[in-house]
Amino acid sequence: MRIEQFVDRITEKELIPSINLTRPKYVQPEDRILYRSHRILIILALLNTKNGISKDVIACVDFLLRNSGYQKKFILEYFKGKTNILKKLNYFTDKNTVEIDFNIVQYRSVPWDLRFNDMFLFLYVRSLIQISSNNKDKNIRIHLTETGQTYTEKVKEVFASEINFLELFNSSVQEAKAIDIITNIIPQTYWRENEKLNNK
Amino acid sequence: MKNLIINNLRYRIEANNNLIYGADIPFKPGLNIIWGPNSLGKTSIITGIIYGLGLEKSLGIFKLNQNPFKPEFYSKIEGNNIIKSYLFLEISNGEKTITIFRHLKGEKTNIVAVKDCTISEYSNVERFEKYIIEGDGVFTESGFQNYIFDFLGLPILEVPSYDGDNVKIYFENLAPLFFVEQRAGWSQIQARQITRYNIRDVKSVVFEYLMGFDKFDLHLIELERKKIEELIKKRKEKLASKEENIFIISNGEADGKELIITDKSSGKYDINEYIKLLRRKYSIKSIQNKTLTESKEQTQNNENGLRENLKIIDYQYRRSIDKSNNLHQEIRGYENYIERIQSNKFKNKQLKKIEELSLDLNIGTCPICEQPLVGVSDEECILCHTTTKNRISTPSQNLNFLEDEEKSFKNVLRSKQLEYRKELQISQDLKDKIKTTEKLLEHQTDTFTGKILTNYRNNVIELDNIFKNIEKFERIKERWDELNVLRDEILENVGQSTQLKSKIDSYSNSDSDSKILSSIKNHFKNNVRELGLFKAKEELINKIKIDSTDNYSPYLDSFDIYNISSSSDNVRIILSYYMALLQTSISLKEKTKIKFPNILILDEPKQQNLDNKSLISCIKLFEEIPQTNSQVILTTYSENKQDRTKFLKYFCYEMKHDKDYLLKRIISKSK
Numbered sequence: 001m002r003i004e005q006f007v008d009r010i011t012e013k014e015l016i017p018s019i020n021l022t023r024p025k026y027v028q029p030e031d032r033i034l035y036r037s038h039r040i041l042i043i044l045a046l047l048n049t050k051n052g053i054s055k056d057v058i059a060c061v062d063f064l065l066r067n068s069g070y071q072k073k074f075i076l077e078y079f080k081g082k083t084n085i086l087k088k089l090n091y092f093t094d095k096n097t098v099e100i101d102f103n104i105v106q107y108r109s110v111p112w113d114l115r116f117n118d119m120f121l122f123l124y125v126r127s128l129i130q131i132s133s134n135n136k137d138k139n140i141r142i143h144l145t146e147t148g149q150t151y152t153e154k155v156k157e158v159f160a161s162e163i164n165f166l167e168l169f170n171s172s173v174q175e176a177k178a179i180d181i182i183t184n185i186i187p188q189t190y191w192r193e194n195e196k197l198n199n200k
Numbered sequence: 201m202k203n204l205i206i207n208n209l210r211y212r213i214e215a216n217n218n219l220i221y222g223a224d225i226p227f228k229p230g231l232n233i234i235w236g237p238n239s240l241g242k243t244s245i246i247t248g249i250i251y252g253l254g255l256e257k258s259l260g261i262f263k264l265n266q267n268p269f270k271p272e273f274y275s276k277i278e279g280n281n282i283i284k285s286y287l288f289l290e291i292s293n294g295e296k297t298i299t300i301f302r303h304l305k306g307e308k309t310n311i312v313a314v315k316d317c318t319i320s321e322y323s324n325v326e327r328f329e330k331y332i333i334e335g336d337g338v339f340t341e342s343g344f345q346n347y348i349f350d351f352l353g354l355p356i357l358e359v360p361s362y363d364g365d366n367v368k369i370y371f372e373n374l375a376p377l378f379f380v381e382q383r384a385g386w387s388q389i390q391a392r393q394i395t396r397y398n399i400r401d402v403k404s405v406v407f408e409y410l411m412g413f414d415k416f417d418l419h420l421i422e423l424e425r426k427k428i429e430e431l432i433k434k435r436k437e438k439l440a441s442k443e444e445n446i447f448i449i450s451n452g453e454a455d456g457k458e459l460i461i462t463d464k465s466s467g468k469y470d471i472n473e474y475i476k477l478l479r480r481k482y483s484i485k486s487i488q489n490k491t492l493t494e495s496k497e498q499t500q501n502n503e504n505g506l507r508e509n510l511k512i513i514d515y516q517y518r519r520s521i522d523k524s525n526n527l528h529q530e531i532r533g534y535e536n537y538i539e540r541i542q543s544n545k546f547k548n549k550q551l552k553k554i555e556e557l558s559l560d561l562n563i564g565t566c567p568i569c570e571q572p573l574v575g576v577s578d579e580e581c582i583l584c585h586t587t588t589k590n591r592i593s594t595p596s597q598n599l600n601f602l603e604d605e606e607k608s609f610k611n612v613l614r615s616k617q618l619e620y621r622k623e624l625q626i627s628q629d630l631k632d633k634i635k636t637t638e639k640l641l642e643h644q645t646d647t648f649t650g651k652i653l654t655n656y657r658n659n660v661i662e663l664d665n666i667f668k669n670i671e672k673f674e675r676i677k678e679r680w681d682e683l684n685v686l687r688d689e690i691l692e693n694v695g696q697s698t699q700l701k702s703k704i705d706s707y708s709n710s711d712s713d714s715k716i717l718s719s720i721k722n723h724f725k726n727n728v729r730e731l732g733l734f735k736a737k738e739e740l741i742n743k744i745k746i747d748s749t750d751n752y753s754p755y756l757d758s759f760d761i762y763n764i765s766s767s768s769d770n771v772r773i774i775l776s777y778y779m780a781l782l783q784t785s786i787s788l789k790e791k792t793k794i795k796f797p798n799i800l801i802l803d804e805p806k807q808q809n810l811d812n813k814s815l816i817s818c819i820k821l822f823e824e825i826p827q828t829n830s831q832v833i834l835t836t837y838s839e840n841k842q843d844r845t846k847f848l849k850y851f852c853y854e855m856k857h858d859k860d861y862l863l864k865r866i867i868s869k870s871k
Contacts, residue, residue: 015607018600024593026601029547032592038554068543126559151557158553 030066037119039065041128042159044144045152046166047173052132052143055120056110057175060182063111065162075168077181110183123148202353204378204797205229205831207297208290208319209248211863213273213304215280221863224319225853230827231819233847234835236855241862242835243382244270245853246803249833250379252289252300254312254333254344257372258379258392267304272863274305290319293351302333310334312344338370345371354795359405359419361398366423370397373406378796380778382803382835386771388762389753389778403751411720411781412793414710415748425700432693439686442679450676457687459680461673471677478670485663492656503644510637517630524623527616534613541606545599552595712792719784721746724754727776727783730817733769753777771810778802779821786829798830806836812843819847 007017029035043061047053053061064074120142123129128148133140144152156163206227213221225234225245234242247268250259259268267274274285285304290297299322301313312333317325331344338345339356348371349356358366376390384391390403399405408416443454452461452471459471469477565572593601725741734740744754744761754773755761762770778800785796806815815836822832833852838844855862 016600016603018597018604024591024597026593026598028544028598029551029595030544032551034554034559035547035551038550126561151559154557155554158550 033115033118033122036062036113036115037122038155039159039162040119040123041144041148041152041155042162043166044129044142045149045156046163046171047169048175049143049171052130052141053173054139054141054175055116056112056179057173058142059110059112059116060178061166061173062113062116063182065165068161071165073185074178074181077185078174078177079168110179128152202293202295202351202797203829203831204352204799205292205294206232206249206289206799206833207292208288208299209245209252210288210290210319211248211273212284212286212288213277213282213863214284215277215282217280219277219280220866221277222866223862223864227831227833227852229829229831231822231825231850232831232833232852233819233850234833234853235837235844235847235851236835236853236860237837237858240855240858240860241270242837242855243803244273244862246382246801246833246835248287249289249801250375251304252287252302252312253291253348253371253375254302254338255372255375255379256334257394258375259381260384260392262396269304277863278865288319288322293353296351298351301328314347339368352795352797357409357420358423359409360400360422360426362400363398364426365398366426367397367399369399369406369409370394373397373399373402374410374797376403377406377410377781378778378799379801380774380803380805385803386774386805388770389774390751401751403753404748407752410794410796411716411752411784412795413713413716414793415707415713418704418707421700421704425697425704428693428697428700432690432697435686435690435693439683439690442683442686446676446680450673452676457684459677471673471680475670475673475677478666478673482663482666482670485659485666489656489659489663492659496653496656499644503641506637506641506644510634510641513630513633513637517627517634520623520627520630524620524627527620527623531613531616531620534609534616538606538609538613541602541609545602545606548595548598548602552599555595716784716788716792716794717747717752719788720752720780723780723783724776727779727821728772730821731772731776731814732817733772733776768810768814771805772814775802775805775810775818779818779825782830782832783825786826789829800830800832800834802832802834804835804837806838812838812840816843816846819850 010017039062040058043058043065044053047057047061064071120129120131124131127145128151129142130145130148131140131142208227209223209225211221211223215221223241223245225248234245236242247259250256251268256268261268272278272282274282276282282305284306287302287304289300289302291300292298296316297318299315299317299319301315301322302311303309310333312331313328314331315322315325315328329342329347331342331347332338332340333344337343340346345368346356354374356368358368361367372394376393379392380386381392390406393403393406395402405416405419407413408419446459447453450459450461450471452459454460461469461471461474463469463474463477466477563573721744724746725744728734728741728744729738740756740759743756743758745757746752746754749755754777761773781796782798782800785794785798788794789796789798805818806812810818815838822834825832836847
């Protein structure tokens with residue numbers, strides 16, 4: 001009875017009551033391996049499909065997709081002087097969704113998430129990705145398997161906005177340039193932004 | 201009162217070749233005739249007497265380098281150059297005999313030596329006095345004028361001059377009344393009187409002086425008056441300059457004894473009234489000042505209140521700005537959060553769809569122990585041993601949660617935004633308030649306070665000025681009043697002066713003066729008759745007058761006495777006049793103040809056409825004069841042998857023939 005009254009009061013205040021006595025541990029999609037792995041699949045499906053991508057580039061692109069606020073800046077830097085592409089940029093609005101994620105570390109100068117290895121494992125055991133290296137574990141490249149490709153086609157529609165962004169690169173990204181933008185150019189503005197916040 | 205008697209004259213001239221020339225002329229009381237033909241040196245004897253008495257100016261010699269003597273006395277004698285030339289003059293005043301030594305040549309002619317002895321004793325007496333006889337210092341203690349006046353018992357007196365100064369009567373001013381020089385002397389009475397000393401009416405003054413007129417005292421009174429007048433003038437000048445100073449500093453003018461101050465704004469005031477006025481002004485201004493001081497404090501308080509207010513408002517404003525800034529940041533935080541919620545909601549939806557696709561691994565056995573994975577523990581995951589008590593939320597649970605979160609945050613955001621806007625309004629209001637307060641304060645300091653301060657300052661300055669003015673005018677008044685002493689002195693002097701003036705004006709001939717004058721007149725008339733004046737019109741003689749009109753010289757009312765007479769008559773008149781002076785002096789000297797020295801030195805009246813007859817009459821007249829009390833020195837000559845015998849007994853010196861020159865070679869006894 002008491003709960004019903006309580007629920008009524010909550011609904012009166014236009015709130016949605018969700019009563020679960022075994023309250024779950026709320027974990028947002030960014031912290032779910034399942035969600036993140038799918039995003040990696042999308043990246044693998046859209047960028048450098050021929051030769052696969054290095055882990056660093058995956059980390060960089062994933063950072064961009066996670067923090068959509070940096071997408072515009074990245075595109076401006078990446079397509080400097082290419083006006084026909086820049087015209088499409090109106091879509092990417094300047095949003096301040098800067099997330100401070102404690103799991104991200106500066107590993108080999110890229111925003112490396114410690115859980116990337118779990119994700120790769122998650123995908124690998126399901127035979128969705130394939131890891132190749134040309135010379136004794138150096139220059140490691142990851143690319144989709146055939147099952148991976150067919151699976152990705154199914155999820156593509158879920159990640160419409162990510163795909164929209166990735167399509168700009170026309171399935172091939174200049175790795176060094178992308179890494180440079182993420183590790184050098186954006187941090188400068190990124191940290192500066194933080195400084196601004198701290199000083200206010 | 202003392203007589204002047206010439207006792208002896210001695211010339212000594214030392215020439216080259218040890219030649220000594222000289223002459224000795226003795227005189228005695230009474231008539232002395234120097235007899236001799238022309239150009240032998242009669243006049244040189246007279247010149248010697250005159251020169252010895254320091255009277256060379258009576259001969260027309262005014263410069264030291266001019267010599268009254270003939271060249272043989274100082275230049276060359278008988279072809280020999282003169283080295284040294286000097287004279288001795290023995291004179292007596294009736295009581296004392298002195299000898300005057302004076303050079304005729306050289307640089308020391310301005311100094312005489314005087315010994316209290318006769319000529320014969322001169323070389324034996326050592327004690328002598330030196331006197332300046334010529335040039336500066338004749339009236340000093342060592343001046344000969346001083347000495348001779350004292351010797352003759354004449355007072356040294358100052359008389360008024362034409363240029364307003366006082367001048368002393370010199371001995372050479374007295375000489376024209378007892379010495380008649382050969383040439384000009386016979387042209388008129390006191391012909392050789394010296395006018396260049398500027399003595400006013402010198403002939404009358406000297407006459408009155410020597411004849412002991414009471415009227416002469418008038419000159420002295422006049423002098424005294426003049427002194428007083430000068431004092432008045434000086435004092436008046438002093439007073440005027442002092443008054444002028446006062447006028448200058450006080451912008452005033454005098455009205456009698458009162459000082460009138462001219463004030464720029466309020467006109468003319470008597471000094472006392474003006475000081476009173478200033479005092480009144482001062483008291484009025486000081487009251488004004490008090491009120492001004494109070495209002496000044498009031499505005500200052502006002503101003504201080506405004507400042508305090510401004511401080512408070514400013515503090516409030518800064519706080520409000522801080523608050524709104526904080527709110528703004530908060531709002532931004534909320535907005536960010538809501539944004540993230542939205543993106544999480546989107547991601548949850550994506551996850552929900554992904555979960556629909558089955559990606560579960562169908563694992564039956566454990567990869568390590570190869571045991572089948574069966575039996576699900578409630579406690580933990582069999583594989584990774586994660587506690588499963590709190591299950592991970594599903595995307596739909598997440599979405600509900602986020603929905604809730606978003607709504608509540610949006611509410612908070614709205615309220616915060618409202619609060620922010622309110623705070624902005626508040627700070628805007630405060631800002632406006634600050635502006636108005638600042639403006640008000642500025643206005644007050646700029647206009648009101650400034651004006652009042654200026655007024656106050658001006659007032660203080662004015663007050664200060666008035667105070668200074670009061671002090672100044674009080675000082676001026678004091679000074680002005682101090683001048684009263686001077687004014688009184690001037691008044692006193694003016695009184696004295698007018699008294700003296702009336703004394704002078706009211707002077708009518710005293711008995712003594714008229715007695716002397718009538719005696720002179722009578723003697724004169726008698727004399728001219730004896731000398732045969734106006735042979736044709738003797739009645740004119742009775743009409744002759746002698747008074748102050750023509751410097752006490754004889755005159756006729758209707759004619760010029762010198763014009764109607766012949767040149768010999770002229771000499772007769774002059775001769776008679778001088779004789780009358782001597783006669784009067786002798787007869788009246790005891791009873792009156794006559795200072796006439798009872799001496800006449802007459803140089804050759806005959807040369808001026810006086811005939812022998814007249815000369816004889818003249819000598820007769822002299823004979824009648826008592827011989828002891830007086831001395832007459834006369835130079836004359838006649839070709840007539842009878843005349844010579846007549847006069848012989850009066851001869852003091854005779855040049856016996858045409859070559860009998862005065863100066864003769866002396867054979868020195870030593871040689």
